[in-house]
Amino acid sequence: MTPPSSNLLLSSLSPAMRDSLVSRATPVEIPFGTVLYEPGMPARDAYFLLSGLASLVITMPDGASAEVSMVGREGVLGATHLLGPAPIPTMCTMQLAGSALRVPFTHLQNEFQSSADLRSRILAHVQNQAAIVSQIAACNRIHSAEQRLIRWLLMASDKTGLETLKFTQEYLAQMIATQRPTVTVIALDLQQRGLIRYTRGTIRIINRAGLEASVCSCYAVIKRLNPVLYQLNAGGGQRTGEAQMSSSSRPSGMGSVLGKSA
């Protein structure tokens, strides 16, 4: 599977709106573990991911934490901050290194308020995120650690287009709200069943169908959300599909960042 490198939300916009955002964008590489938004803090920038994956995590006062959602190239990081003044309790970190177009938050905010086109896309994305958060909240309470781990692996693979993912067991435990020894036992079992290969912090999916047969029902619910998100494009045909942004809309130095689309 080729790693995708275009942002679906940007691609869904009119050329004029896309150009307005891209003209103010700075291409950035974001390493693993980078904190993009601290809990309760205002946003200085928004990020349209071109590759990689960001995680939204809630941390309790005793240090326990759990992931409540993940965002990849289907949306924009910082969208929730556009909706109102409430402090956002999640911490947003890069769980898989990637590249992004970084746009000043105030610029996105101005465009969000003035453009019905952009507003409808971003609101659809935020609604999508709210649905994922609700599903994962129930998943973390009801489904087994094995089901949650498989669901997480499949979601991470879908959002990045990658079959090989670099994650430590400690990190995985944090993501699915369990303990590291539990992840160790589950990973060993999945490996013995021929579903994954796990070596030195790298997980490789080797039997996706097998994983899908073992995952909880949440995965199918979440997977159906993205086509709904972009069905806005279905009537008149997708404006740009998953195509790269036109060369005229790229800021200088963007060629190597945009690369090729999925």
Ligand SMILES: [Zn+2]
């Ligand atoms: Zn579940």
